[in-house]
Amino acid sequence: MSSKSLSLRNISKRFGNVIALDNFNLEVGVGELVALLGPSGCGKTTALRVVAGLEHQDAGTVLVADKNISDVPAHKRNMGMVFQAYSLFPNLTVEENVAFGLQMRKVSKHLRLKKAHELLDLVGLDSQSKRFTHQLSGGQQQRVALARALAFEPEILLLDEPLSALDAQVRVNLREEIRRLQLSLGTTTLFVTHDQEEAMAISDRVGVMNSGVLEQIDTPDALYNKPASSFVASFVGTMNRIPAHISDGMVEIFGSKVVALKRGNENGKVHALIRPESISVVATTAQGNAKVLTRSFMGASSNIICQTSDGTIVQSLMTSASTGDLLPGSSVQLRVLSSEVLVANV
Amino acid sequence: MAKALRVRFQPPLAVTLLILGFFVFIPMVSAFEYSIRTPLTGGYGWTHYLWAIREEEFFHYIFRSGWLAGLTVLITLIVLVPTMTWLHVSKSPIRPLIDGISLLPLVIPVVAFAVGAQISFPEFVQNTVLELPFLYFVLALPYAYRSLDIGLNSIPLKTITEAARSAGANWWRTITAVIVPVIRGSVMATIALTFALSLGEYTLTVLLHWDTFPTWVTFVAQDNILGAIAISMMSLIIPFLILTVITLFVPERSMQGRK
Numbered sequence: 001m002s003s004k005s006l007s008l009r010n011i012s013k014r015f016g017n018v019i020a021l022d023n024f025n026l027e028v029g030v031g032e033l034v035a036l037l038g039p040s041g042c043g044k045t046t047a048l049r050v051v052a053g054l055e056h057q058d059a060g061t062v063l064v065a066d067k068n069i070s071d072v073p074a075h076k077r078n079m080g081m082v083f084q085a086y087s088l089f090p091n092l093t094v095e096e097n098v099a100f101g102l103q104m105r106k107v108s109k110h111l112r113l114k115k116a117h118e119l120l121d122l123v124g125l126d127s128q129s130k131r132f133t134h135q136l137s138g139g140q141q142q143r144v145a146l147a148r149a150l151a152f153e154p155e156i157l158l159l160d161e162p163l164s165a166l167d168a169q170v171r172v173n174l175r176e177e178i179r180r181l182q183l184s185l186g187t188t189t190l191f192v193t194h195d196q197e198e199a200m201a202i203s204d205r206v207g208v209m210n211s212g213v214l215e216q217i218d219t220p221d222a223l224y225n226k227p228a229s230s231f232v233a234s235f236v237g238t239m240n241r242i243p244a245h246i247s248d249g250m251v252e253i254f255g256s257k258v259v260a261l262k263r264g265n266e267n268g269k270v271h272a273l274i275r276p277e278s279i280s281v282v283a284t285t286a287q288g289n290a291k292v293l294t295r296s297f298m299g300a301s302s303n304i305i306c307q308t309s310d311g312t313i314v315q316s317l318m319t320s321a322s323t324g325d326l327l328p329g330s331s332v333q334l335r336v337l338s339s340e341v342l343v344a345n346v
Numbered sequence: 347m348a349k350a351l352r353v354r355f356q357p358p359l360a361v362t363l364l365i366l367g368f369f370v371f372i373p374m375v376s377a378f379e380y381s382i383r384t385p386l387t388g389g390y391g392w393t394h395y396l397w398a399i400r401e402e403e404f405f406h407y408i409f410r411s412g413w414l415a416g417l418t419v420l421i422t423l424i425v426l427v428p429t430m431t432w433l434h435v436s437k438s439p440i441r442p443l444i445d446g447i448s449l450l451p452l453v454i455p456v457v458a459f460a461v462g463a464q465i466s467f468p469e470f471v472q473n474t475v476l477e478l479p480f481l482y483f484v485l486a487l488p489y490a491y492r493s494l495d496i497g498l499n500s501i502p503l504k505t506i507t508e509a510a511r512s513a514g515a516n517w518w519r520t521i522t523a524v525i526v527p528v529i530r531g532s533v534m535a536t537i538a539l540t541f542a543l544s545l546g547e548y549t550l551t552v553l554l555h556w557d558t559f560p561t562w563v564t565f566v567a568q569d570n571i572l573g574a575i576a577i578s579m580m581s582l583i584i585p586f587l588i589l590t591v592i593t594l595f596v597p598e599r600s601m602q603g604r605k
Contacts, residue, residue, distance in 0.1 A: 054508050074511040085502055087509035091527040103523075104514035148513065158512075 003188045004065035004155040005030050006051065011060035013046055013212075020046040021057070022212035028156075031186040033179070034217070035199035038209035039235070044192045045160060047209075051190060052158050053077045064155055075104070080149030080187075084161040086141045088133040094144050095120065095129035101152035112151075119147035122181060139170035146178065150185065157182065157189040163198060175202050196236055200224070208232045230344040233273045240279065240314050243346070244272040251341055254289055254308075254333075259340045273342040276317035280335045281306060281326055288331040290314065295326050306332060374582075381575040394576035403562060404577065408584065410475075411559035415544035417479040422490045422540045423533070425483070428517070430491070431525055434498045435507050448491035451484050459484075460553035475556055482544040489539040497532025498525075545581070 006028040013021040020043045028034045036044040049055040051062055053074035061070045069077060080101070088097050095116045102112035120126040123143040125136075133141055142162055149157060159178070163171040179202040182189050193199050199206045200220040207217035208231075216228040227233035234241075242253055247267045250257045253274075260270075281292070281304050290306040293313070302323040304316040314334060326332065384391040398404050433441045451459075463481060464472065471477050506528065510520040526533055548560040559581060567574030 052508075052512055054512070073516075074508075075514050075516050077512075078514070079512060081509070081512040083505050083509060085505045087502070087505040089506065089510070089524055089528065090501070091524075091530070100510070100515075101513035104519060145509075148509075152514065 003031055003186050006156050006188055006190065007061075007063040007066070008047065008051065009061045009063065011047065011050055011057045011062070013043075013050060013055065013057050019043075019212050021050070024060070024212065024214060026207060026214060026217070028188055028190055030188055032204045033182050033189040033191060033202060035191040035193055035203035035206045036209055037193060037196055037199040037206050037236075040194065042209040043212040044194075044209050046212075048158050048160055048190060048192045051156065052079055052081055078152070078154055079156045079158055080152065080154035081158040081160065082142065082145045082149050082162040084164050086133070086138070086145070086165070088141055088144055088148070090133055092133075093129065094125065094131050094133065094136070097133060097144055098147045098151050100148060105152060115151055116147070119151045120144075122150075123147045123177065137170075138166050139174055142166065142174060143177070146181070150181065150187065154187065157187045159189065159191040159193075161193055163193070164195070171198070178202060200236075206236075208235060210235075227273075227342065230273070230342075233342055233344075238276050238315060238317075240274045240276065241271040241344070242274060242308075242312055242314060243310070244270055244343070246270045246343060251343055253336050253341070256336065258336055258338065260343045261340045269346045270343040271346055272336075273344055274336060274338070276303070276315045278336060278338045278341075279314060279316040280337055281316045281318065281323070282333045282335065283325045284331055284333045286331075288333040290332050290334050292326050292328050292330050292332055294328055295323060302326075306334060308334065377575055378579055381572055381579055383572065385572075394570075394572045395580065397570070397573050398577045398580065401566075401573075407557065407559040407562040408581065410557075411545050414475070414478050414482070414558065415541045417476075418482040418486065418544040419537050419540045421479055421483045422486060422536065426487075426490055426494055426536070427526060427533075428521055430494050430498055431503070431507070431521060434503050445491075445495075449488050452488045456485070456549045457553065460550050464554065472554075477554070478551065478556060478558075479544070481550055481554075482547055483540075485547060485550065486540040486543045489543065490536045493532050493536045493539060494529070497529030500532075501528055 006026075008024060008026040011021050011024040012019075022043075024043070024047060026034070026036075026047070036047060038044045046055060050057050053069075053072060057070070061068050063069065064077075089100065092100065095113060098116035098119055099112040102115055107115075117126055117129060120129050123146060125140060125143055125147070128136060128140065133144065136144065142165075145162070162178070163174055166174065175198055178191075181187075182202075191199070191203060196206075200223075203220060205217055206220055206223050208215045208223065210231050216223060216232045218226075218228075223232065223236050227236060233239050244251045244253045245268070246252075246260055249260050251260045251270065251272050253272050258272075281290075290308045293305045293307050294303075295305075296303040297320060300320060301317055302320045304318060304323060304326055306314045306316065308314060316334070381394055382390045382392065384393050429444075432438070433444060459481075463477075467477065503525070506524060507520055510524045511517075515523060546560055547558075548564070551558050552561050552564075563574050563577050563581070566577060
């Protein structure tokens with residue numbers, strides 16, 4: 001296996017007055033798939049391009065297997081890359097595209113075509129090998145791009161939002177395929193995306209970026225359940241921000257007290273950060289603490305939007321079976337299901 | 347099938363063809379008709395063409411103009427393709443300036459250009475005919491530049507370039523193995539325009555006291571106007587044939603796919 005570990009140490013990069021990366025650090029282990037997630041302009045693509053050698057950092061070092069490659073040109077880095085836009089060479093057939101990297105490495109025609117067919121077989125496109133790229137669908141083109149990036153056995157695989165131009169169903173299928181291939185080949189992979197579902201679904205670890213800084217890097221579970229900052233909490237998944245009162249480490253929400261996990265103000269007004277699935281909505285004939293605004297049926301679960309008596313909008317995610325009587329306008333009682341909540345300053 | 351072959355009458359196309367016919371085809375056909383007249387017998391014949399081919403200077407000058415034009419094409423491609431690729435990929439702020447500069451040869455009078463070259467170039471440059479391809483390159487620049495510009499603008503150049511580089515291609519291989527084949531149509535148009543312009547260039551050549559095919563034709567015309575027309579007709583046909591052969595025999599690897 002040619003896969004290697006990747007380290008970015010104290011990387012800084014500016015574009016004019018804009019800071020794209022600010023003392024950025026990242027470690028990716030051998031065979032690991034790490035996603036960089038964040039809003040547009042957070043610096044995730046710049047980080048990937050610095051690794052690829054397509055941008056040069058202003059400061060800091062890039063190491064592959066502890067070897068400094070900061071000044072190695074892009075074409076000598078041995079990194080496979082899949083781009084957001086379809087980047088196949090339109091003058092070449094599918095098999096020639098996949099074999100391109102091997103051709104640049106002066107591998108004999110027989111061997112490179114053999115390898116190209118192996119890879120095309122892996123992505124289920126061997127039967128299309130003689131076609132030109134414009135004759136393929138978007139999903140097929142990205143599969144070919146993936147095969148091309150893997151054909152020369154790269155030390156690191158770099159994925160720059162490879163699914164963002166595809167239809168919803170194709171995206172889901174292809175992301176599973178990327179993960180399957182990555183696991184079977186054991187290729188160290190850095191995956192940039194703005195789609196949290198994508199990142200959470202296939203990554204070993206997810207790094208959430210904001211304004212050129214890595215806010216938190218952790219497993220998808222930990223990131224969702226134990227966000228390190230208010231930004232991560234809000235960016236990953238849906239989060240209710242409910243005005244509450246904190247005193248002595250306890251937060252009072254909807255009439256009951258729960259333990260504050262991260263403390264903002266020790267005493268006074270805060271926002272309690274609660275996931276929709278941690279809020280239950282129960283219909284009541286008496287005067288409840290909220291009213292139902294809408295109920296969206298989504299199959300197994302339903303999304304209930306309520307408004308509390310003080311005007312706060314609260315979202316709850318419940319199994320559809322228990323939401324039959326939650327009609328718009330009906331009086332309901334909201335309750336926090338978790339025993340601990342995150343808080344943020346108002 | 348007959349229905350598919352029927353061409354609908356389109357007034358704009360008809361007007362264009364009419365203008366083209368009047369100002370291009372009629373003079374060309376007339377010149378050809380004139381060149382095959384034999385005044386002594388009052389009929390038609392290939393006398394002047396046979397005379398031209400028997401002139402030993404005919405092949406000397408057409409060969410000279412041919413290799414000068416070929417060299418100009420080579421200089422144009424070597425200078426322009428990497429430069430313009432870089433300008434496009436880097437989104438350089440100086441690109442509008444270069445765009446403007448590339449148009450200058452259209453507005454600079456050739457006479458001024460030639461005199462300027464004579465005054466400023468060192469003697470060793472002026473002593474060799476190799477100065478001509480470089481000057482022809484300048485004259486062909488506005489056309490070659492536009493033609494390549496259209497090709498480079500029509501493809502996702504940045505992504506393709508980065509894909510090639512990350513797959514292991516250095517800049518040279520990226521240009522020769524990816525960019526040039528992808529914009530093949532534009533490159534062919536650049537070759538055709540530069541070659542044709544260099545082959546027919548007269549003013550600059552004569553002002554710099556060099557003899558090429560067009561200057562020789564003018565010289566011949568002083569004694570034998572019909573012969574000069576015959577030579578000109580052949581000089582039109584020869585590059586046309588060369589370009590047709592290039593188009594036919596360079597393998598088609600276009601985006602339209604294999605037939």
